[in-house]
Amino acid sequence: MPKFHLTLTVNGEPRELLIDPRRTLLDVLRNNLDLRGAHRGCDSGDCGACTVLLDGLPVTSCLLLAADCDGMDVLTVEGVLPSPPARGVGGEGELHPVQRALVEKGGIQCGFCTPGVVMAAIALLNDNPRPTEEExxxxxxxxxxxxxxxxxxxxxxxSAAEA
Ligand code: FES
Ligand code: FES
Structure with missing residues (x-):
């Protein structure tokens, strides 16, 4: 099968790859780009462990063909930085307020779901900085x-919203 020439911006950096067009965005992130923060849980869109932001919106990367993301902007948990400049995120070794709050409040145990939760929560707070509990x-x-x-x-x- 002919390779697909994929262009992405990943965590602020332009990336170009030749990929098998059948590969999902999750495959490409984990296997081609060695970004292992997005986890493969169910591989069927049910668990959210593979959540990343695509052009700022949360997506389950296991369900998306990477080729369909051509030209788009991907933010993974590896690109999440502490304070919110342009894209919601700060500096190496520091935590984003959502990550810090998860640690402080005991919202992390095994941590398998945590990268997806972080990405979904950042997307939520970007869209709605003061959500209700129901939201x-x-x-x-x-x-x-x-x-x-x-x-x-x-x-x-x-708590992160309040911070
Ligand atoms: S791995 Fe479960 S939704 Fe993608
Ligand atoms: S699956 Fe969420 S902390 Fe273990």
């Missing part, structure tokens, strides 16, 4: 967590 629960409805019972995750996002 937070709705915004994170696509992100499954087997460990925390969600209460602490929701508390963390509410």
């Amino acid at each position: 937070v629960r709705l915004g994170l409805a696509g992100n499954l967590c087997r460990c925390t019972g969600y209460k602490k995750i929701v508390e963390a996002v509410m």
Whole structure:
């Protein structure tokens, strides 16, 4: 099968790759670009562990063909930085307010869901900086967590919004 010439901006950096056109965005991020923060949980759009931002909107990267993302801007958890300049994120070794709140509130246990939760929460707060608890629960409805019972995750996002 002929290769597809893919152009993406990933975490602010232009990337060009020749890929198998059947590969998903998650495959390309993890296997071609060695960005392992987006996790493969269900591989069927149900768990949200693979969530990244595509042109600023949260997507399940396991469901998207990378070729369909050609020319677009991808933000993964590796590109999330502390304070919000242009794209919601700060400096190496520091945490974004959402990440810090997840740690402080106990919203992380095994951490498998956490990168997806972080990306979904950042997208939510970019769109709605002062969400209600119900809005937070709705915004994170696509992100499954087997460990925390969600209460602490929701508390963390509410706390990040206040911060
Ligand atoms: S791995 Fe993509 S939604 Fe579960
Ligand atoms: S912290 Fe374990 S799945 Fe969410």
